[in-house]
Amino acid sequence: MSDTRPFGDTGMNLTPLGFGTWVIAGSGWQYSWGATDDAESIAAIRHAVDSGLNWLDTAPAYGLGHAETLVGRALAELPEADRPYLFTKTGLIWEEGDDRSGPPRRIMRPETIRAELESSLRRLRVDHIDLYQVHWPDTGAVFVYGGEGESLAQPTPLEEYWQIMADLKKEGKVRAIGLSNHDVAELDRAEAIAHVDAIQPPFSAVNRGSAPEIAWAQAHSTGVIAYSPLQSGLLTGAFTADRKLTADDWRSGSPDFTTGLPANLALVDALRPIAARHGVTVAEVALAWVTSWPGITGAIVGARSTTQIDGWTGALTLALTRADLDEIAIAISTTGAGTGPARP
Numbered sequence: 051m052s053d054t055r056p057f058g059d060t061g062m063n064l065t066p067l068g069f070g071t072w073v074i075a076g077s078g079w080q081y082s083w084g085a086t087d088d089a090e091s092i093a094a095i096r097h098a099v100d101s102g103l104n105w106l107d108t109a110p111a112y113g114l115g116h117a118e119t120l121v122g123r124a125l126a127e128l129p130e131a132d133r134p135y136l137f138t139k140t141g142l143i144w145e146e147g148d149d150r151s152g153p154p155r156r157i158m159r160p161e162t163i164r165a166e167l168e169s170s171l172r173r174l175r176v177d178h179i180d181l182y183q184v185h186w187p188d189t190g191a192v193f194v195y196g197g198e199g200e201s202l203a204q205p206t207p208l209e210e211y212w213q214i215m216a217d218l219k220k221e222g223k224v225r226a227i228g229l230s231n232h233d234v235a236e237l238d239r240a241e242a243i244a245h246v247d248a249i250q251p252p253f254s255a256v257n258r259g260s261a262p263e264i265a266w267a268q269a270h271s272t273g274v275i276a277y278s279p280l281q282s283g284l285l286t287g288a289f290t291a292d293r294k295l296t297a298d299d300w301r302s303g304s305p306d307f308t309t310g311l312p313a314n315l316a317l318v319d320a321l322r323p324i325a326a327r328h329g330v331t332v333a334e335v336a337l338a339w340v341t342s343w344p345g346i347t348g349a350i351v352g353a354r355s356t357t358q359i360d361g362w363t364g365a366l367t368l369a370l371t372r373a374d375l376d377e378i379a380i381a382i383s384t385t386g387a388g389t390g391p392a393r394p
Contacts, residue, residue, distance in 0.1 A: 053367075054104065057347050058273030060226040060247050062135055062180065064348045066341040067366055068105040068275065069098035069134075069359075071121060073352035075113025080153045082113070083354075084299045088120060090355055095124035097356040101363045105135040107250075107275065107350045108174075109185060110166055111142035111154055118173035126175055136174055137181040137275070139230065140166045141188060141211075158188035158211035167223060181248055182224035184211065186231045208232075208239050216244035230277070234266050241270060248273040253346070255321075255339050255382060256281040256306065256314055258390025268345030279340040279349035280333055281306060281388075284314050286361070287322065287332030313387040320381030324374050330364045337365035339378055344394050 054063035073083045074091035095106065108117045118138065125133055140163050142154040170179065190205040215227040228248035229240060240246050249267050251260030253276035260276075267274045280286055282301055301307045306314060318332060325335045340349045353359045370378075379392035 055347050059271045065104045066348050068348050068350050069103050070350035070352040071108040071117035072112050075117040079114050091120050092124040094353050097359050099134050107137045109139040122173050122175040135180040138170050139183040139185040141185040156186050156189045158206045160214045163214050179224045181226045183228040183230050212240045212243045234262050237266050246272050250275050252278045254279045254281045256388035261391050264345040273347045274345055276340050276346055276349045279337055285336035313385050316385040317387040331361050333362040334365040334368055338368040338370050342370055
C-alpha cells in the first residue's frame with residue numbers, strides 16, 4: 051500500500067487516491083455514463099483495493115442504488131481487516147411518484163436521511179458508514195448537474211439537516227460526517243453546529259473553483275477528498291476531439307466536452323511532456339497535481355475496468371517537482387482552460 055495521509059481529525063488515514071463508483075452505476079438513470087457490465091465493475095472494485103487504494107466513495111443516487119449494491123457484492127468476501135473505508139452520501143433522492151429515469155431532487159428531511167442511511171447499510175452489507183456526506187445543499191429543487199431546476203419542495207435549513215447528521219454520528223451509525231458541494235459560508239454555518247469532519251468539492255486542473263473551500267478545510271482540521279480530478283475523463287489523455295459520446299452519457303451535454311473542449315485538450319497536450327519525463331501517464335500527472343494541492347487528503351477516481359485503473363495508480367507515489375508545477379501553471383494560463391488559481 052502507498053503512504054497514507056491523515057484525514058482531517060477523523061482518525062482515518064487515507065491513500066492519496068480512492069475509487070469512485072459513479073461511472074460503474076449502469077444506464078437507465080439521469081447522469082449515467084452509459085451501459086456497464088456488472089462483472090467488470092466488481093472486478094474493477096476488487097482490483098482497486100488490491101492495487102492499494104484503501105477507501106471507496108459511492109452514493110445511493112448512482113444508478114438508483116446499483117453502485118452501492120455492486121460495492122457490497124465486491125467486498126462481501128473480503129476479511130474485515132482487508133476492507134477499505136466506505137464513504138457514501140445522502141440528499142439526492144427520487145420520492146414515490148417521481149419518474150426515476152428523470153433527475154432526483156435535493157432533499158434532506160430527517161426522515162429521508164435516516165431512510166437513505168438504512169438502505170445504504172443494507173446495500174453495502176455493513177453495520178456502519180465510515181464517512182456519511184450530504185451530497186448537495188437542500189434546496190427542494192430538481193437536481194441539475196451544475197445547477198438546479200424547478201423547486202418542488204420546501205427545503206430543510208442547513209442547521210437542521212446538519213444536526214441530524216451529527217446525531218447519526220453520536221449514535222454510532224456513521225464514523226464521520228461531511229459536506230459535498232457546500233460553499234465557505236455554508237461550511238461556517240455547519241461548523242457552528244457540529245464539526246465538519248470532511249468536505250468533498252470538485253477539483254481538477256480544469257475546475258479549480260473550490261480553492262476557497264479547500265483552504266477553509268485546511269484551517270479547520272477538516273479532511274478533503276476531491277471529486278472529478280480527471281474532469282470526467284478529459285484529463286486522462288485518451289479523450290480526443292473526434293470522439294462521439296452516446297446520448298445516454300451525461301457528458302454529451304456538458305460545456306467541458308463541447309465549447310470548452312479545445313482549451314481542455316490543449317491543456318492535456320501540455321501535460322504530455324511532463325508525463326514523458328516521469329515515465330507515467332497524463333492521467334497520473336493530472337491526479338498528482340490535485341493531490342499536491344495543500345489541504346487535499348485524496349482524490350476520487352472512477353474506472354470501468356482493471357485496465358483503466360492501471361492507467362492511473364502510479365499517481366499514488368508520483369511527486370511533481372516545483373518545475374513541473376510551474377510548467378502546468380503556465381499551461382493553464384496560456385490555454386485558458388477552466389477557471390480558478392493555477393497553483394496554490
